[in-house]
Amino acid sequence: MSENWHEPFPQGPVELVLVRHGESLGNVAATTAQLSGAEVIDVPARxxxxxxxxxxxxQAKALGLSLAGIxxxxxxxxxxxxxxxxxxxTAEVAATTAGWAVPILLDERLRDRELGILDTLTATGVEARLSGEAARRRWLGKFYYRPPGGESWADVVLRLRSLLADLERQPGATRILVVSHDAVILLFRYILEGLSERQLLDVAATSTVLNASLTRYGRDGGRGRWRLESFNVTEYLAEQGVALTEHGGDADVHPQ
Known part of the structure; x- marks a missing residue:
């Protein structure tokens, strides 16, 4: 046995700030399609x-101006x-605007949930074209439903657990800012707060993670359970006269 077996786990970060990206062209297209009753979202790219x-x-510039005051x-x-x-x-514009000379590390584990066969379809489109999948999703609920060729929320949790383990081992990184997507931020909450499926889906059913919002976690000494210190903060946008946009997913998330 190694003589170092008794050494404590190295200190990890003391602060983790999660940011949803600014409003995207896809957000706009999806909301337009939903409001018009269209079956397909006219997205401009993959x-x-x-x-x-x-x-x-x-919004990304406003985020940078807000971060500059830290x-x-x-x-x-x-x-x-x-x-x-x-x-x-969002990360690049915010960091440049803030004047932060910190590295931006791209990691595929932070990508949005992959929708597989449901990609570019609205809820109306899924019901009309893939009624069996719509019924299966309602039965399983959003956490465990995996569309063919895509991911469930539980699948996303697996990659986020791997990423969090890597964040714990970053030398000298005491404060980390993460820029990602609405579902990913909700699933960070699931992991960091030890939520149950029911608790997570209750949050998802009642809260939309807003574009360019900040969610902050802290902990003492870089060890132990994370504390949620703030969620979905966007006040800085109004202070700078920048529009607040709300593009949420389906609120019908619980198994039926």
Whole structure:
């Protein structure tokens, strides 16, 4: 047995800030399709390549101006981002605007949930074209339903647990900012707060993770359970005269 077996686990981060990307062209297209009763969302590119909308760019700049006010000693040591364009653009614009010379690390484990056969379909489209899948999703609920070729929320949780283990081992990283997607941020809550499926789905049914919102976790000494200190904060957008946008998913998330 190694003589170092008794050494404590190295100190991990003391702060984790989760940011949803700014409004995307895909968000706008999806909301337009839902309001019009369309079956298909007219997305401008594959999901990974969907850019921010003009409002989304304004939100990312406003985020950067807000972050610029953080004292140097409390700024993140690194920014981790989903590689999807809407997320990494948000990270890049915010960091540049804030004047932060910190690395932006792209990690595919932070990408949005993959929808497989349901990709580009509205809820109306799924019911009309894939009624069997619609029924299966209602039966299983959003956490465990996996569309053919896609992922369940439980699948996303697996990759996030792997990522969190890597974050714990980052040398010298005491504060980390993560830019990702609405479902991913909800699933961070599931892991970090030890929520049950029911508790998670209750949050998902009643809360929309807003574009460019901040969710903050802290813990003492870089060890132990994370504390949720704030969720879905967007006040800085109104303070800077930037539009608040709300593009949520399906609130019908519980198994039936």
């Amino acid at each position: 999901d990974a390549d969907v850019d921010l909308s003009p409002v989304g760019y304004d 004292p140097a000693a409390q700024r993140p040591d690194a920014i981790w981002s989903s590689p999807y364009m809407r997320a990494c653009r």
